[in-house]
Amino acid sequence: MMRSNGKHENGRVKSEDRIGSRKWVPKRIILVRHGESFANADVKVFSTTPNHMIKLSPKGIAQARNCGHLIKQLVSQEDDEDWKVFFYVSPTARTVESLREMGLAFPKRRVVGVKEEHALREQHFGNYNDPPxxxxxxxxxxxxxxxxxxxxxxxxxxxxxxxxxxFVEGLKRDIDANKFGRGVDDDDDPAIPSESSLNLVIVSHGFTARVFLMKWFNWTVEQFEKLNRMKSSEFQVLQLGKGGGEYSLAIHHDDAKLMEWGLSAEMIEDQKRRAAGGELEHKYCQWDTHRFLHLFRDSSDSEDDDDEQNARS
Incomplete structure (x- = not known):
C-alpha cells in the first residue's frame, strides 16, 4: 500500500519510484581478457583438457588479482563516492577464476550484479587438439x-x-530499460548508482573482445583483421565522452596504446571524434560509405535531367 508521501508501508521507496524515467547510462564499459591459463603457458594442455575447463596458472591468478585492483583504482577516481560495478563473465573456468581474483578488490556493496553470459565464450576450436x-x-x-x-x-x-x-544489442536494450539501475546492497536496498558512477566490466577472451569492439564501433572486416589481441589480464576502457560524447577508447588510452592494439590513424581519429561528441562531426557508417562511394556516378547539376532521359530511353 502506498502512503501519500510516496513511500510504502515499510518506509522504503520502490526502486521503480526512485529511478523514475531517468536512464542510468554506464560511465564505462571495460573489456577484460582473462589471466594467463595453463594452456597459454603450455599448448599441450589443449590435448588433455576440455577448452572450457582450462584454469588459470599461478601467474594468471596474480595477473587477475592485480587487474582487479587497477580497475578499482580507475572506477573510484575523481572522488566519486557512489561508484558501482556490474560484471559480465564468460562461462569458462579461466574467466570465472579471473573474476574471482578480480572480485577481491571490490566490496559487495559496490556490486550491482553479476551475470554469466554464454555469448561471451571463446571461439570454439573443436574438442581436444594436439599442439601440431x-x-x-x-x-x-x-x-x-x-x-x-x-x-x-x-x-x-x-x-x-x-x-x-x-549480446551487444541486448546490452543496449538493458541500458535503455534501466536494468542497471537496480541491484542488491548489503541491506537489501536497491543499489542505485548515480548518473556517472556505473561501470560495466566484461571478463572474456582476446578474440571475443576484438569482435565486441568491431560490433560496437561498426568496424569493417579489413579493420578487424589488423587488430591485435590484448595481453593476459589487460583491459580496454570504453568511456562515455562528456557533453554528449559517445563511448570511446581514446579517453582512457593514448594513441600509442591504441596503435599497439592495431587501430589505424583513421580509427584513432574516429575514437577522438566520438569522445568529443557535438564538438566534431561523426558520420554514421563512414567506413562503408568511404569504401563503396566510388561505385556510384559523380554528381552533376544536370543529374535530374539525366534521370528523366534515362527513364524515357
Whole structure:
C-alpha cells in the first residue's frame, strides 16, 4: 500500500519510484581478457583438457588479482563516492577464476550484479587438439583471415560476431530499460548508482573482445583483421565522452596504446571524434560509405535531367 508521501508501508521507496524515467547510462564499459591459463603457458594442455575447463596458472591468478585492483583504482577516481560495478563473465573456468581474483578488490556493496553470459565464450576450436593441430589452425587462420576462417570442428569468426552482436544489442536494450539501475546492497536496498558512477566490466577472451569492439564501433572486416589481441589480464576502457560524447577508447588510452592494439590513424581519429561528441562531426557508417562511394556516378547539376532521359530511353 502506498502512503501519500510516496513511500510504502515499510518506509522504503520502490526502486521503480526512485529511478523514475531517468536512464542510468554506464560511465564505462571495460573489456577484460582473462589471466594467463595453463594452456597459454603450455599448448599441450589443449590435448588433455576440455577448452572450457582450462584454469588459470599461478601467474594468471596474480595477473587477475592485480587487474582487479587497477580497475578499482580507475572506477573510484575523481572522488566519486557512489561508484558501482556490474560484471559480465564468460562461462569458462579461466574467466570465472579471473573474476574471482578480480572480485577481491571490490566490496559487495559496490556490486550491482553479476551475470554469466554464454555469448561471451571463446571461439570454439573443436574438442581436444594436439599442439601440431593448434599451430596449423592458427597459421591457416592468419593466412585465410580470422573473421571468415572456420576452425575444423569449431566456429568461424563471423559466427562469433553473430552471437556477440546479439549480446551487444541486448546490452543496449538493458541500458535503455534501466536494468542497471537496480541491484542488491548489503541491506537489501536497491543499489542505485548515480548518473556517472556505473561501470560495466566484461571478463572474456582476446578474440571475443576484438569482435565486441568491431560490433560496437561498426568496424569493417579489413579493420578487424589488423587488430591485435590484448595481453593476459589487460583491459580496454570504453568511456562515455562528456557533453554528449559517445563511448570511446581514446579517453582512457593514448594513441600509442591504441596503435599497439592495431587501430589505424583513421580509427584513432574516429575514437577522438566520438569522445568529443557535438564538438566534431561523426558520420554514421563512414567506413562503408568511404569504401563503396566510388561505385556510384559523380554528381552533376544536370543529374535530374539525366534521370528523366534515362527513364524515357
Amino acid at each position: 593441430a593448434i599451430y596449423r589452425i592458427k597459421d591457416e587462420r592468419t593466412t585465410y583471415g580470422r573473421f571468415f576462417y572456420r576452425v575444423p570442428g569449431g566456429e568461424a569468426g563471423c559466427e562469433v560476431y553473430d552471437r556477440i552482436s546479439s
